[in-house]
Amino acid sequence: MSSTEHHCCGHAHDRGILSEWTAHLQSAGHKLTKPRLAVLELLHRQEHPITNREIHAELSAECDLASIYRTMHLLLEMDLVQQFDFGDGTARFELVSPGGDSHHHHMICTRCSTVVEVDHCFPDSLSETLARHTGFKKITHKLEFFGLCPDCQ
Amino acid sequence: MSSTEHHCCGHAHDRGILSEWTAHLQSAGHKLTKPRLAVLELLHRQEHPITNREIHAELSAECDLASIYRTMHLLLEMDLVQQFDFGDGTARFELVSPGGDSHHHHMICTRCSTVVEVDHCFPDSLSETLARHTGFKKITHKLEFFGLCPDCQ
């Protein structure tokens, strides 16, 4: 499944590690540009969702802010990133493995903005109940938790 | 609890119906201004959360947009309205009875934006589990559902 390249593991130029995403882009007829690679690489290093502005702060030399927004739209369309809304007016993005089950949520501290990943979710039966009650199809949801982290209590 | 006034029931000047909210405002030392009354009255007539811009469209004669934003801040602070986020970048507001349990969510059609109220929610035990797992306190959540309504399928 993974490519046959393996360099010494590590920093710049991670074609091997990123091939999961670059392959998708290319086979859909999109170009592998320097800005796109830089954004993918940076997203890949994150533990938590990150804003476009934060990405631009790191990549201002290699990539214009507008291009970051455009790249993120592309990745969203192709389901290569997932968008989260933490309640401040700024979108956050997380790289997801194509086809992988990445369903999760976040707990955000309302005082210091610390983020903790949350794997728990309500049972699927609830969505099914809702589908029956409302007649809606293809139901998804957005769910985030807020509270006071141990340090801020 | 309710006042002794009763007119013929109806439109303008619903001091009786709105007293639940106006009383709170006044006893907290806030003025009962024309803009505030107009906003309250309009909110009271809504079945679904409404945006500040939508309110202003109806009330442009009686109330500046900035005042609507300011009124909404006030009502939020006093827990007289609840704010919802439907994923477009625009806040929506719903009047809630002071002290009443208004916990609910929404199902929003991703194509035509139809809104359906959803009373179901996941069991409280989930929040408790999360509190134990994460160490967070005073946990709240934001949850909205998205899907295709019967007409749009």
Added chain:
DNA sequence: CTTTCAATTGCAAGCGAATTGCAACTTGGC
């Protein structure tokens, strides 16, 4: 009912997130 003053409003300017038009520049197929 008038006075009085702090709270509130309207207006216009301002801010940050996100989008867009366009000329210049890459990417990747030939």
Added chain:
DNA sequence: GCCAAGTTGCAATTCGCTTGCAATTGAAAG
């Protein structure tokens, strides 16, 4: 290497929301 389509950077723009300030108004006190 060449070329066309896709992409980028830049600057200007939109959109939701906020803010400073002078003018107005609600309501408490006289």
